Amino acid sequence: MSYRIQSGDTLSGIARKYGTSVGALMKANPQIKNADLIYTGKSLNIPGSKDSFEPGKTGGGKPGGSTGGTTGSSGAQQTTGVNGGNAPTGSAFDIAKSHLGKNAGSLKMEKGGVGSDMEDWVPNNVNCANFVSACLEQAGLITNGQHDNSVMGLQRKLDADPDFKRVSLQDAKPGDVVSMKTPGGQHVVMFAGWKDGKAQFIGSNNVNSDGSQRITISSMNYPIMSIHQHR
Incomplete structure (x- = not known):
């Protein structure tokens, strides 16, 4: 925000x-x-404001955990690293999915992997861009210099990256970066497939009782500003 x-x-x-x-x-x-x-x-x-994520009012599973039925590894987009070749540790979607249920604050403390690429100083109620950026870094799709802790900042960097293109929701693939407009600002997650005809999204979401974030999959009803797909 x-x-x-x-x-x-x-x-x-x-x-x-x-x-x-x-x-x-x-x-x-x-x-x-x-x-x-x-x-x-x-x-x-403003790093201390919430991403204003709230569970979707219709359909989808409970926001506190995986809904199941989303596209798995076999359906995830094939990725290449920023220096060419296969992504070093798999698709951004699979990397994000491996952290389902973890609190953002705890994940940032982990050594190695996504936690090492998340910036510790970011408040625990506003880690959505921090988490998505770290997953993209781990997948080799962006550099450390492209990491951004704000939704709009990450959106601008992906717009400027020739390896990314904007696509529609109908053309989205698991791992695509989805930026949304919320009542309190913006939120960024990754597309996670479809369930019962509803789009599912994975990311660091404000679902804990204290307002802090946890990695979850759910449907969301916010207007989509952009969807970035790695070419």
Whole structure:
């Protein structure tokens, strides 16, 4: 989520408003060199706000776990790494699926794999882009420099990458990156196949009682902004 700085705003005040910290804001906005010096009209990336994920109101399984019936390994798109050749550890979808049920906060603490590519400082209620980026990195589809912790930032980087193209939901394959518009901002997940005629999505979702995120599969009813597929 982004926030446009208003006259009279302070970084500490914005941090309190969105339930984050000055340090987290500065890490999410490296252009800020002095916490006491921000400019009216400039946009800030807010790392401490929720991705505003809520379970779909119709169909789908329970948001707390796998719904089953989604396309498995045999249906996942074949991928190539950023340096050519096969992806180093399989498809992004299979990598994400292997972490189903894990809390984002716990996953970030794991050494090696997706956890090592997720940035630790990102608050545990806003890890959707952090998780998707890490899965793409592990699959060899993006570089570490393309990792982004914001939905819009990741969308822009995939738009700029000639190895990705935008497709429709009807043409989506498991592992495609799906950016959505939510009431509170944006959310990013990966397409996970179809169940009972409804699209399923896998990602780091705000399903825990404390608002933190867990890796789950479910249907979602948010408007789709873009779907990026690796060529």
